[in-house]
Amino acid sequence: xxxxxxxxxxxxxxxxxxxxxxxxxxxxxxxxxxxxxxxxxxxxxxxxxxxxxxxxxxxxxxxxxxxxxxxxxxxxxxxxxxxxxxxxxxxxxxxxxxxxxxxxxxxxxxxxxxxxxxxxxxxxxxxxxxxxxxxxxxxxxxxxxxxxxxxxxxxxxxxxxxxxxxxxxxxxxx
Amino acid sequence: xxxxxxxxxxxxxxxxxxxxxxxxxxxxxxxxxxxxxxxxxxxxxxxxxxxxxxxxxxxxxxxxxxxxxxxxxxxxxxxxxxxxxxxxxxxxxxxxxxxxxxxxxxxxxxxxxxxxxxxxxxxxxxxxxxxxxxxxxxxxxxxxxxxxxxxxxxxxxxxxxxxxxxxxxxxxxxxxxxxxxxxxxxxxxxxxxxxxxxxxxxxxxxxxxxxxxxxxxxxxxxxxxxxxxxxxxxxxxxxxxxxxxxxxxxxxxxxxxxxxxxxxxxxxxxxxxxxxxxxxxxxxxxxxxxxxxxxxxxxxxxxxxxxxxxxxxxxxxxxxxxx
Numbered sequence: 294x295x296x297x298x299x300x301x302x303x304x305x306x307x308x309x310x311x312x313x314x315x316x317x318x319x320x321x322x323x324x325x326x327x328x329x330x331x332x333x334x335x336x337x338x339x340x341x342x343x344x345x346x347x348x349x350x351x352x353x354x355x356x357x358x359x360x361x362x363x364x365x366x367x368x369x370x371x372x373x374x375x376x377x378x379x380x381x382x383x384x385x386x387x388x389x390x391x392x393x394x395x396x397x398x399x400x401x402x403x404x405x406x407x408x409x410x411x412x413x414x415x416x417x418x419x420x421x422x423x424x425x426x427x428x429x430x431x432x433x434x435x436x437x438x439x440x441x442x443x444x445x446x447x448x449x450x451x452x453x454x455x456x457x458x459x460x461x462x463x464x465x466x467x
Numbered sequence: 468x469x470x471x472x473x474x475x476x477x478x479x480x481x482x483x484x485x486x487x488x489x490x491x492x493x494x495x496x497x498x499x500x501x502x503x504x505x506x507x508x509x510x511x512x513x514x515x516x517x518x519x520x521x522x523x524x525x526x527x528x529x530x531x532x533x534x535x536x537x538x539x540x541x542x543x544x545x546x547x548x549x550x551x552x553x554x555x556x557x558x559x560x561x562x563x564x565x566x567x568x569x570x571x572x573x574x575x576x577x578x579x580x581x582x583x584x585x586x587x588x589x590x591x592x593x594x595x596x597x598x599x600x601x602x603x604x605x606x607x608x609x610x611x612x613x614x615x616x617x618x619x620x621x622x623x624x625x626x627x628x629x630x631x632x633x634x635x636x637x638x639x640x641x642x643x644x645x646x647x648x649x650x651x652x653x654x655x656x657x658x659x660x661x662x663x664x665x666x667x668x669x670x671x672x673x674x675x676x677x678x679x680x681x682x683x684x685x686x687x688x689x690x691x692x693x694x695x696x697x698x699x700x701x702x703x704x705x706x707x708x709x710x711x712x713x714x715x716x717x718x719x720x721x722x723x724x725x726x727x728x729x730x731x732x733x734x735x736x737x738x739x740x741x742x743x744x745x746x747x748x749x750x751x752x753x754x755x756x757x758x759x760x761x762x763x764x765x766x767x768x769x770x771x772x773x774x775x776x777x778x779x780x781x782x783x784x785x786x787x788x789x790x
Contacts, residue, residue, distance in 0.1 A: 324542070324595060331588070351577030351634075355621070359584025360614060363591065367610040370595050370603065424573060425634055 303343045310336035323369050327362060334358045348425040478559075478569055485558060489702040490520040496748045503752050524695070532691035535597065542596035547689065547696035550589030554703040557582040561710050562637045564720045564733040575636035576628065579711060580621050583666055587613040589700065590668070594685040605684025608759055612665055612672065615766045619774040620662035626655040626781040627715050640719030647718040651784075654777040656716045658770055663712070665766075667704030669747060671754040672762060709743035717743075 313333035320326040334357045342350035432440050494509065494516065501508020510516035534540055560575035562568040572578055587610060594606015628634060630651065631642035649656055665672040681687070686697050713719060717739050720732035727735070757765070 322539075324539075324592075328542070328588075328592075335585075347572075347574045348577070348634075351574045351581055354581035355577065355584050359581060359587070360617065363584070363587050363610055363614055366588075366591055366595070367607065367614075370591070370607055370610070422573075425577075 299343055303340060306336045306339040306343065309333075310340065324366060327365055327369065330365075331358050331362050334362070345422040347422065348428045349423075474569070477567070481558065481563075481567075481569065482555065485555070485703065485706070486699065489699055489706060490524065491517075492702045492705065492744065493523070493698070494519045495744075496751075499745070499748050500752050503749070527691060527695045530691040532693065535599075535688050537598045538688065539596040539598065542592050543688075544693070546589050546593035546596060547693045547700070548589075549592070550586055550700040551696045551703065553582045553586035553589065554700050554707055557707050558703075558710070560636055561707075561714060562640055562719060563736055564731070567733060568637070571637055572635070574634045576624060576634045576639070576715075579636075580617075580624075583620070584613075584617055586666075586700075586704075587617075589697075590685050593689070593697070597685070597688040599688055601681045601687045602685050605681050605687070608681075609668065609685055611763060612668075612766075615763055616662045616665035616672075616770075619658055619766070619771045620666065622771070622774040622778060623655045623658035623662065624715060625778050626652045629778075629781055629785055636714050636719075640714055640721060643718040643721060647716060647721075649716040652716060652777070652781070654773060655781075656712065658774045658777065659715070660708070660712060661770060663708035664747070664750065665762075667701060667708055669701070669705060670751040671756050673756065705744060705747050706740070709740045709747065712743055713739045 310333050313329045313336060316329040317326050317333065320329065335354060338350040338353040338358070341347075341353060497519070498508040498510070498516065508516070509519040512518040512522045534543055557579050559569040560572050560578050562571075590609035590613070591606045594602045594604075594609065597603070597606075627639060627648050630648060631639045633639060633642070686694055689697060713736060720736040721727070722732075722735045730738075
């Protein structure tokens with residue numbers, strides 16, 4: 294294996310992403326956990342960039358780290374959560390509680406290991422840069438249906454949010 | 468290896484000029500506001516008071532750098548650094564002249580937007596880590612304001628991307644050789660500039676730190692160097708938004724031909740930027756501060772539709788090859 298600067302940077306970013314992700318689930322303090330999630334997302338964006346997908350990297354930071362997680366932090370600030378409120382967490386740690394998540398995680402792990410071992414995929418990850426124009430052509434060409442379905446979903450989510458947020462108690466009109 | 472050292476040299480020159488000029492901007496602003504309000508402003512330190520910022524720096528360094536015992540210490544210390552670093556990082560993609568500029572990134576515009584959206588954390592975390600009511604209210608206002616205004620800041624720039632066909636800032640400048648984008652993207656510029664004021668928390672959109680209602684908002688608990696970092700970040704933000712406006716809408720370093728040969732490209736660029744910085748300062752002196760709900764309503768009810776319509780009209784005109 295050759296360790297060119299790019300490859301070293303990739304593994305460094307990947308390592309940061311893994312460590313930060315572990316910290317996300319082990320922190321007691323909710324805001325600290327979210328901050329580690331932000332770091333993890335930025336590290337993943339760096340990985341995307343190094344793998345030749347600058348557009349995906351940019352959107353990862355703008356949409357996930359810059360918008361969605363800000364809203365998470367906002368909500369946690371709003372509710373004044375500091376320490377994780379453990380007294381409300383389910384108290385029994387039986388096998389039944391662990392079974393579901395562990396099975397799903399194992400399936401994912403198996404998939405990941407298979408993908409890493411699969412030779413064809415490794416060759417595809419060469420240094421071809423996919424620019425924003427190609428992403429756009431793909432989104433509005435072969436994947437048009439997926440884009441439209443996603444937009445339906447978002448629109449319905451927006452309407453539902455509007456419905457729930459509507460003030461009906463103080464003489465707000467139906 | 469030689470190139471790397473040259474790049475490092477360029478970066479240090481740009482940083483070494485940016486930070487002092489942000490400090491100078493404080494003096495320029497106070498002096499200009501003084502003149503517009505028919506008084507003198509700071510004129511005691513050095514000729515015309517030009518060393519005022521230097522005196523302020525000495526004062527700030529002399530202050531106790533206090534971390535409140537009730538705060539979340541690490542986050543409290545990191546928050547102002549995040550803000551300043553994000554703004555300084557954005558300067559990396561700005562093309563100052565045909566051959567000055569740190570990174571020629573093919574997603575330059577997205578990088579700027581990404582850094583702008585990460586800069587929110589500085590204010591939000593400062594408000595949260597301070598663990599005091601005023602700071603928390605300021606931080607929450609900042610989060611709501613920035614997330615709202617970010618949406619159409621990005622949308623307003625898509626018209627420019629559509630016309631130039633690139634996210635690369637250098638290519639965007641070069642595609643304005645036949646005419647600056649301010650002619651066709653006037654609405655886009657207005658929306659971007661308003662969003663830019665909101666992003667840099669300047670009056671009239673400085674509600675996160677509105678001193679009449681929140682003492683000092685998110686930086687209530689800050690003092691000394693950490694406060695200076697917030698202050699520096701704000702003025703760097705003003706310069707950044709001005710630089711970006713010039714690059715995207717006013718042709719960057721380009722000038723029409725008889726004028727272009729009079730002065731070097733970088734001088735033209737800096738002149739344009741300073742005019743926009745003056746507009747920022749003039750807006751600060753002349754506009755009152757709205758209420759917070761008015762600010763958000765203005766954003767979602769007027770700015771967002773305006774940005775969307777602008778994008779639609781630009782797309783139609785570009786497709787029919789009118790512009």
